[in-house]
Amino acid sequence: MMMTQxxxxxxxxxxxxxxxxxRLALFAWLNLGIVESLTKGxxxxxxxxxxxxxxxxxxxxxxxxxxxxAEEIMSRGVQLNDIFEALTPERAEHEFQKELAVMQYxxxxxxxxxxxxx
Numbered sequence: 523m524m525m526t527q528x529x530x531x532x533x534x535x536x537x538x539x540x541x542x543x544x545r546l547a548l549f550a551w552l553n554l555g556i557v558e559s560l561t562k563g564x565x566x567x568x569x570x571x572x573x574x575x576x577x578x579x580x581x582x583x584x585x586x587x588x589x590x591x592a593e594e595i596m597s598r599g600v601q602l603n604d605i606f607e608a609l610t611p612e613r614a615e616h617e618f619q620k621e622l623a624v625m626q627y628x629x630x631x632x633x634x635x636x637x638x639x640x
């Protein structure tokens with residue numbers, strides 16, 4: 523089943539309760555879910571870009587968090603679909619899985635740093 527609605531991080535994380543660290547941790551958890559959905563083939567790269575890694579969310583992450591790791595996650599996410607347009611199918615799949623692993627690592631590093639900060 524394809525998700526049709528865009529996820530708006532400003533609505534989910536913008537003016538809600540909690541500290542900036544809480545919102546950053548929630549962002550990391552959301553990203554882990556997106557990465558898992560991509561890994562399992564539940565979500566296609568173009569769908570992920572459309573619903574999560576879109577410009578509005580990239581801008582929100584940059585202005586709200588100003589956190590390099592979160593920005594890198596979004597930057598990598600925006601480019602996921604481009605991998606399949608630029609490379610052979612075999613090479614693209616390999617690079618895609620590599621990117622997902624890096625995005626997962628970055629998300630986990632945010633969560634780890636937030637645990638230490640708590």
